[in-house]
Amino acid sequence: MATDDDIAALIGRLALRDRAALSALYAATSPKLFSVCLRILKDRGDAEDALQEVFVKIWQRADRFAGAGAGPLGWLVAIARNHSIDILRSRKPVADSIEESWDIPDSARDPETETVLKGEGKRIDRCMEELESDRAGAVRSAYVEGLSYQELAERHGVPLNTMRTWLRRSLLKLRECLDR
Amino acid sequence: MTTPEQSEGDRSRDELLAGEYVLGVLSQADRLKVEARLARDKSFARIVARWQENLAEFNDEYDDVMPPANTYSKIEARLFPQNSFARELAAAGSWWNSLLFWRGLAFASLALLITYVSLQSGWIGGGAPSRSLVAQMAGDEGAAISLLAQYDAGSGRLQLTPVAAKTADQRSLQLWLVPDGGNPAISLGVLPQSGGGAVEIPSDLRPRLKDGVTFAVSVEPFGGSPTGQPTGPVIASGLARNL
Missing domain, CATH: 2.60.40 (Immunoglobulin-like)
Incomplete structure (x- = not known):
């Protein structure tokens, strides 16, 4: 299994248009990225098409990889997730929500502290435990499977607005917990 | 709609929007709005990056699945047709x-x-x-x-x-x-x-x-x-x- 450093080095070589690096990166990461596409799109043919697009994007965007944040594999997974979710959403539209009124209270944090927090990634599990289990489950399956609010509401047998409130409150609680 | 000039009161709203974007629950139109803002608003981009980092632990749920054997040659053919x-x-x-x-x-x-x-x-x-x-x-x-x-x-x-x-x-x-x-x-x-x-x-x-x-x-x-x-x-x- 390739380490983060290996993957980061391969992405760096992609930025230099090194085709051998693309082949090596594909060998090292395609099973993970195919899994992402398959889990979200739920169809092998669609997932294979998506995987092709994802590697085309990786090749094109390699020079924008910063090496920070979720790490090199996290960066690749984010490309695969975003691409798969985009396909899903354009195929099966869901209601927009940005325009709606927001009734979520301000969490009142010091904005300056939040950008300097480091090494918090491993704390998400502990913070998830602070959520009620069905809400934690909704957060996790939204992320892993790319489910929409509507699909989550159906799966959990609650009204759409209830699901919105669940997830938004959960996100705020997670943020609060992660910042502690 | 969130404006580029964010006030303190917008912060939790941005936090939520970023979290919803990374979770993937937004509509396509909303995703595009978020991505447009990501490109021009660095502090918002940091909030999104932080959610990405926080939630990346869920990536462990994606167990490896081998793609079809000829996929790579299709990718190469698309990238290097000449x-x-x-x-x-x-x-x-x-x-x-x-x-x-x-x-x-x-x-x-x-x-x-x-x-x-x-x-x-x-x-x-x-x-x-x-x-x-x-x-x-x-x-x-x-x-x-x-x-x-x-x-x-x-x-x-x-x-x-x-x-x-x-x-x-x-x-x-x-x-x-x-x-x-x-x-x-x-x-x-x-x-x-x-x-x-x-x-x-x-x-x-x-x-x-x-x-x-x-x-x-x-x-x-x-x-x-x-x-x-x-x-x-x-x-x-x-x-x-x-x-």
Whole structure:
């Protein structure tokens, strides 16, 4: 299994248009990225098409990889997730929500502290435990499977607005917990 | 809608929006709005990056699944269409490709097929067999054309007969010789627009037409490839064997 450093080095070589690096990166990461596409799109043919697009994007965007944040594999997974979710959403539209009124209270944090927090990634599990289990489950399956609010509401047998409130409150609680 | 000039009161709202974006629950229109803002608002981009980092732990849920075996070659063909002549050549004729793969087993039947087709078409007359080369150049199912090529070393003529030709409007079909071992391809000329007819092989190239070379036809701009190498898709290819 390739380490983060290996993957980061391969992405760096992609930025230099090194085709051998693309082949090596594909060998090292395609099973993970195919899994992402398959889990979200739920169809092998669609997932294979998506995987092709994802590697085309990786090749094109390699020079924008910063090496920070979720790490090199996290960066690749984010490309695969975003691409798969985009396909899903354009195929099966869901209601927009940005325009709606927001009734979520301000969490009142010091904005300056939040950008300097480091090494918090491993704390998400502990913070998830602070959520009620069905809400934690909704957060996790939204992320892993790319489910929409509507699909989550159906799966959990609650009204759409209830699901919105669940997830938004959960996100705020997670943020609060992660910042502690 | 969140404005670029965010106030303190917008912060938890941005936090939520970023979290919803990373979770993936937003509509496509909303995702595009978020991405547009990401590109111009650095502090918002940091909030999104932090959610990405926080939630990346869920990535452990994606257990490895092997993609189909030929996916990588499709990716390469998409990224490097100009430089992948050999690969395209391999992809052009799937049945031919598999014959190449299995040629140890299948060569005998292939030779029979070629001989049969040649005899049927009446091209093989009394000439010395060793002085003739024949290749059937087949494309994918649904490909525009399939050609039979016969080279007569005595006259230096390569006879081409379309087995099934569809019109390729405003395009030319160009015939290539691919030496044993791959690139670079050597142009043997542009085919008549009918896809059939004969091509006169220049005398300096004649020694190179021998057992083991590959003939290929690519679709090129009208009049032929501007670069001297194939630029369009390879629609047919085939390996030449001595009769």
